[in-house]
Amino acid sequence: MFSKTNFIALEQEVRSRMSERRYLHSLGTAQTCVNLAQQFNEDISLDECYECGLLHDIAREWPDAKLQGYSKEHQLVLEPEEKLIPMLLHGPVAADILKQRYSPSLCLAVRYHTLGSIYMGRMGLILFIADFLEPGRTHLSGDQRDSLLAKKSLEEVCSGLLDNQDAYFESKGKSSAFTSVALRKFLREGGEL
Numbered sequence: 529m530f531s532k533t534n535f536i537a538l539e540q541e542v543r544s545r546m547s548e549r550r551y552l553h554s555l556g557t558a559q560t561c562v563n564l565a566q567q568f569n570e571d572i573s574l575d576e577c578y579e580c581g582l583l584h585d586i587a588r589e590w591p592d593a594k595l596q597g598y599s600k601e602h603q604l605v606l607e608p609e610e611k612l613i614p615m616l617l618h619g620p621v622a623a624d625i626l627k628q629r630y631s632p633s634l635c636l637a638v639r640y641h642t643l644g645s646i647y648m649g650r651m652g653l654i655l656f657i658a659d660f661l662e663p664g665r666t667h668l669s670g671d672q673r674d675s676l677l678a679k680k681s682l683e684e685v686c687s688g689l690l691d692n693q694d695a696y697f698e699s700k701g702k703s704s705a706f707t708s709v710a711l712r713k714f715l716r717e718g719g720e721l
């Protein structure tokens with residue numbers, strides 16, 4: 529039975545690793561992961577969903593040089609965009625740190641949470657969506673959030689999110705990462721993670 533009281537120690541550990549603002553985002557993402565898994569009747573551990581959300585941004589506040597140094601030292605395999613924008617390294621770096629203590633599916637989800645990937649798995653799909661939809665985020669209106677959550681499957685929610693993201697990037701004259709474009713195409717063609 530899922531109970532948040534099992535995570536008090538982990539919450540304190542995560543709290544000590546980041547700012548108050550980032551911690552609140554992590555808590556919101558953790559709870560949203562659990563809510564999504566329940567809403568969509570996912571056959572997945574709710575404990576792991578909560579841990580995944582809580583831990584996904586543990587390296588988000590590292591300076592660029594530290595992220596780059598870690599990636600080099602541990603010979604992380606990177607996406608082209610991650611080599612260009614060091615902030616994006618916080619996904620693969622966190623996944624590498626977590627692999628000693630957590631399952632491959634949790635680590636894969638964390639690995640790809642920034643850009644999304646067809647390889648991120650079911651937990652990755654949940655985390656990717658929760659990271660954008662958690663209540664502390666202000667870039668989506670309540671209506672936009674509600675209409676995404678009214679979709680029939682997590683794949684459809686994710687597809688809708690990527691459409692929103694793409695429109696935003698286009699308005700800024702930017703293009704989406706290769707792995708995000710591949711994910712969007714995969715989902716549009718009916719692919720399941």
Ligand SMILES: [Fe+2]
Pocket residue numbers: 584585588618641642
């Ligand atoms: Fe992140």
Ligand SMILES: [Fe+2]
Pocket residue numbers: 553557584585659
């Ligand atoms: Fe996040």
